[in-house]
Amino acid sequence: MEFKKRNGGPAMGGASQAKKGKMNTEWEDSPSQFEEELALFDEMEMEAESGEGQAGHDVIPEGDLFSADLNPRWKRPHAPPLQPISDTLIFQQIDLDYYLGSAVAGMPGQVQGKVPIVRMFGVTDSGNSVCCHVHGFAPYFYVPAPNGFINAHLAEFQRELNSAVLKDMRSNKDNIAVTVLAVDITKKESMYHYHGNKPLDFLRITMAMPRLIAPAKRLLEQGFKFANFATQSYQAYEANIDFEIRFMVDSDVVGCCWIELPKGKYRLREERSEGQTVSLCQYEVDVAWNHLVSHPAEEEWQRIAPLRVLSFDIECAGRKGVFPEPEIDPVIQIASMVQRQGEKEPFIRMVFTLQSCASIVGSQILCFTQEKLLLQSWAEFVRTVDPDIITGYNIQNFDLPYLLNRAATLKVTCFLLRFIYFDLFVCVCKSQVDKLSLAPEDFIKTPTGDLFVKSSVRKGLLPEILENLLSARKRAKAELKKETDPFKKQVLDGRQLALKISANSVYGFTGAQVGKLPCLEISQSVTGFGRQMIEQTKQLVESRYTISNGYQADAKVVYGDTDSVMVKLGVATVQETMNLGKEAADWVSSHFVPPIKLEFEKVYYPYLLINKKRYAGLYFSSNAEHHDKMDCKGIETVRRDNCPLVANLINTCLQNILIDRDPDGAVAHAKEVISDLLCNRIDISQLVITKELTRTAQEYAGKQAHVELAERCVFTHSTTWSSSCPNLYCASLNPYWARAKLRLAWNENDLY
């Protein structure tokens, strides 16, 4: 479940990112509009419930344990009987992992000892939960077959490798008898480089369990001998593929896709009492890996099952100034909401509190006199609600571990919830050009001198992946256009964005030094092409858009970085600049080989170019009458290693310059701020930003810290004027702690 793995919330930088335990000493929020809405909601809820004969109160008297009978609506929908012989089982898979377990009778694969079993958790259209055990899939990798290797050698190779791996084991807790399940010969080509479209013999080596892949690879690479073949090193291929991923690729399963188990092709585990089932799911089934059907996420298979999402947040009674510790500080409140995927409102809002608590609008409250009962009861609540997804702000790093540790400290029995806690390119070497007798028109040389064969000779793997991604995005965009349901629209928009990001990231991982598919030639060639294209664009634009060609001004490329160029076209209005910019982009594109093209993106007016990777400007994209925003790149205003005083000052000065067109006003403002600083009229919190400062302030805890910090800041500050450049104004502050150097400099020539 990806949602659970991630840290929630915005990045705030540094160690203080970790969620703080909250103190319950003060209530700072005043009644808000949100609360009024909740009150309204509550009234409606009351009315609805009284019709069903529900209790009207929302605060449950102290001491009551949560009971599943409290509200039957909270339970997952009843699961109708399932007949594997006549019923097809279809569910959306939301989590996938594997474990080592005993083979199940009637399922394929090894029978003896522990075998790897893939486990999928999912939800049906009717909201019933499914745990599906998938049998018979084993991990494998490849090595090139040595010269002279024939089928008759397979058995000997397998036997030798098997005993080598067995001998290599330090202990054999699982009593593994067989390590190498199979070896067969297949025709394959290495993805790296072009080999003249001639697949070679590779040995596909299937192991009994995933953790045997690494030792087998190591033994083969170190030098392996069998039969009459000399000791040699075998290079392993695809030995670094995670078992889950291997399974997903081979069975066409992708994240959160829909899975179909055809009738008659799976078994239902029924006897709960005999311990057959291992999960709390309503249906627990076994299936052979080659019998499950995975549906590509297109059309109706893009829908989302009615997943149950629990979000929660805990409050601890911390000691003053100390981060709460589960061994000491009690959990005093757990607020939980549960919502079904696709519904607008949560159908459960529950607050579990220690001691009494005022009524909270919109929520039901359970009060406890003992913390132990609170935790026990909440665990029971979660089991009843049976969420598919558990989420919350940083719960993975704070709330969940805290609850588990606290429950252990208090010796709460049955707290341990059954959380799923989730336990190329052508695929050329220069020396090969002669060998494979490639004609010059068969390959191209990139700006970095690397050679790639053209797709007419052999289409690479990466172009294939990219084409698939881009065409899938095209389809998603087309569906988005005709879709009217706003919710489905969101899903489709997310899908097309994800596909775009995936396509862009293809380049990224070829540059990774340690990764699944490193290829420096590709990443360097990509950047090389980028540089070349910028250069070409500059030549083209500056040669065509000139006064002598009848244009208003000589165009000038003012700035460019990696994949973009800023052109000063010299026309009077933003609208004219947009028109000319679009025309120029199309014209330049016509000089590039498709699908490469130059796109018009935006107009900056005015544009303050401070340095490479540092500029600001008013950003116009669609409407020439109004700028969308003041865009700042790389400047103090967007950097987090400056105190707010600096960012605010620079921001105001930029507004003066760009929006008000008043550079003198900017200087005046900067002088005023410096003067305020000198006269100690600046709020110290404007200077507090660095981690060190924040920490120091916490240590002092209280006003005393502010006084001390203020004294030190004023004591250490100094100002300097630059005599050489009247437009450069500089003041440095507190060199010891806060990086608070103010700098404001511009040159009229830099303003476009």
Place this chain on the structure above:
DNA sequence: CGCTCGGCCTAA
């Protein structure tokens, strides 16, 4: 004072 280096953060 000027230079280089490492640390940090951003652009793309």
Place this chain on the structure above:
DNA sequence: TTAGTTAGGCCGAGCG
């Protein structure tokens, strides 16, 4: 066990 990249600006520290 776990991992996208390079280019580049600015600051502070250390050195001669």
